[in-house]
Amino acid sequence: MSALNTQLSPELLIKLEAAQEASRVLGTLSTAQKNKALEAIADAIDANHGLILEANALDMDKAEASGMSSGMLDRLRFTPERLSSLAQAVRDVISLPDPVGVVVRGNDMPNGIHLSQVRVPFGVIGAIYEARPNVTVDIAALCLKSGNAAVLRGGTAAEGTNTVTVELMQSALKSVGLPQASVQTIDELGREGATQLMAARGFVDVLIPRGSANLINAVVQESKVPVIETGAGVVHIYVEESADFDQAVEIVHNAKVQRPSVCNSLETLLIDEKIASELLPRIVSRLEAAGVTLKGDTSAQTLCSSLGSATDEDFATEHMSLEMSVKVVAGLSEALEHIRKYSTKHTESILTNNITQAERFLAEVDAAVVMVNASTRFTDGGEFGFGAEVGISTQKLHARGPMGLPELTSTKWIVRGSGQIRH
């Protein structure tokens, strides 16, 4: 272990050791004890709007002075309404089932040993994210409910706000007799703190990066701690020739327009050439009426003159805005090939009434979620019935797709014998 520790500063080491110690307490708490702590945290947020808003206003001033974009500023901003929602989000976690202690599987061995695999907390979860002070409280609540200690690096822009919310959470934890180190921020260590967190193998059990593709990529590449990747969504819908046209217009519109800033929204429409001349203009006019700017390949441009020209880069981009691309394809094989090339393996949907085509699409597309005749916006922990969502994993290890509380746990095998030895 010692070689691994060389990069960790004494300041971080103290926090990580405190987190480990706290995690040992959290791991053996009853659901009722954890819910009591969550209630105390929600109450603390409700009772301290003034303190939080004051710190947030200072962060906002600095951010504005530094020229932060309006989109980023909006994410950084707390309002009384947002704080009420935040407290409510913590209370919502109370009603979620506790994943810890759930027996995943088990049986008796032929020799009489009782074997069971039980969900246990990871231990210490690290989170690296950007300028979203609500994430500080959201992740802390989810970690707490799943019995994990949280070490948070929330970005310099929100440092003042995070300091206050973490202090409030720590006081709340203390008030119900739990270790304050259950939730800690390392924002004060700056960028170096994030780098060290990625090197803290043996102290941090899992690292969850949330934010831009750049941030996630950097963590995925550099981290020595196992990472759960919540990746970008370059999401496709392929409209096959047998699709219901009215449905197609509505689903494409919904997938793009209902909330364009999220990862499950549509980025590229692939449409079969046999129906493109009739259907594409209908889709385009519905999208344009909703303010969507479209680019297309040459065939799409020929059919719809309003379309700009789509480049390779356009097809590879997660816009998170009302921009999207269109490509006319010769059939399912070409659609699959395009998806293979540009997909981030998040969500892909086919619109069709042909069973053979649907089944081939479901079997061959390599993505966390594959759909037939549904809007890609359904890739969501809430929609899937998980209650809360930790993020949407685009990796294949451990968790894939929307993650709920059980995805914040590991397992432990319990072997109960009565003197058995192996022969």
Next chain:
Amino acid sequence: MSALNTQLSPELLIKLEAAQEASRVLGTLSTAQKNKALEAIADAIDANHGLILEANALDMDKAEASGMSSGMLDRLRFTPERLSSLAQAVRDVISLPDPVGVVVRGNDMPNGIHLSQVRVPFGVIGAIYEARPNVTVDIAALCLKSGNAAVLRGGTAAEGTNTVTVELMQSALKSVGLPQASVQTIDELGREGATQLMAARGFVDVLIPRGSANLINAVVQESKVPVIETGAGVVHIYVEESADFDQAVEIVHNAKVQRPSVCNSLETLLIDEKIASELLPRIVSRLEAAGVTLKGDTSAQTLCSSLGSATDEDFATEHMSLEMSVKVVAGLSEALEHIRKYSTKHTESILTNNITQAERFLAEVDAAVVMVNASTRFTDGGEFGFGAEVGISTQKLHARGPMGLPELTSTKWIVRGSGQIRH
């Protein structure tokens, strides 16, 4: 993706792209097709002992000339008997249930969408291991059955043997109409091949290192590809004061002596001071009669004069031989503290008749497998009923403890709608 590829040589890139293409075929095969391929591989090994033994003899000569240890030489050696066992191991995989296509969970959403989570292959699995030519065939068979393409780096010492077995497997695959690139070796790329494999994020979905602690550590630290860590076992048994003495003697003997060279064998005995004077001499004499060399702390040495003096390093060592350490502890808390300090989180066992002590041990020890009144040798895929074992994971992400075929798969969410949009 392009930035990630810069380190990959053209030779490796060709193989990885072929592996990806093969994985797309493997992912949609029926169980019968995969079993037919496994049968062909087993037959090819049975029919070609001469070829394989000839190549192996050359590898053995080179290894002996280079001064390889006798233990390593033994692992490198094939014999007709070992080849027959190897073919049988491949046939055993045929009888294992196919994990692909298993529905893990599912339900209908309130809006009528049918939701299911289904097991799918990872895609391409990389394996890095050392001088064990049997692993080449074992891993290839397990990957094939779970629908994954395998890219194998088996170490220079076994290169000649691996070349022959991989060629035989590729011919067998071809004979049943499957892509030869389903199983490939990159031994010819040398150490650089292993380094590049670790950088092949986007091409290799999971990397499994097998071998020494050093090798596994290097992969875990350097790899940008997600790793499943099959780690070392510094395994403890704590004999609590209420333990059955006869059972304790037998369990400790079994855990240490039955197969000392494997990761689930005992390394350190912790014994309560209240029973040590009576029980420890009995345990020690039973172990010494079996050829075990023991070291102990001062208290243990006082009770058993034959014991050497155990250092910190002894307590941290996975001996894989008939050496072990003993420590006399004041009770469960001290035992837990010692385990926390030295455990590699593989397997830990308590021997006791006290429920409170047993439950506290099960709850507080952080390990893949925790036991009461059983030999640590039971941490094993075969014993757990998995049929074959891919290895024993000591990480908390994705798989923990003995891994079977399902642990070589990921999942995919399938959403079957009928025109649903999100409101």
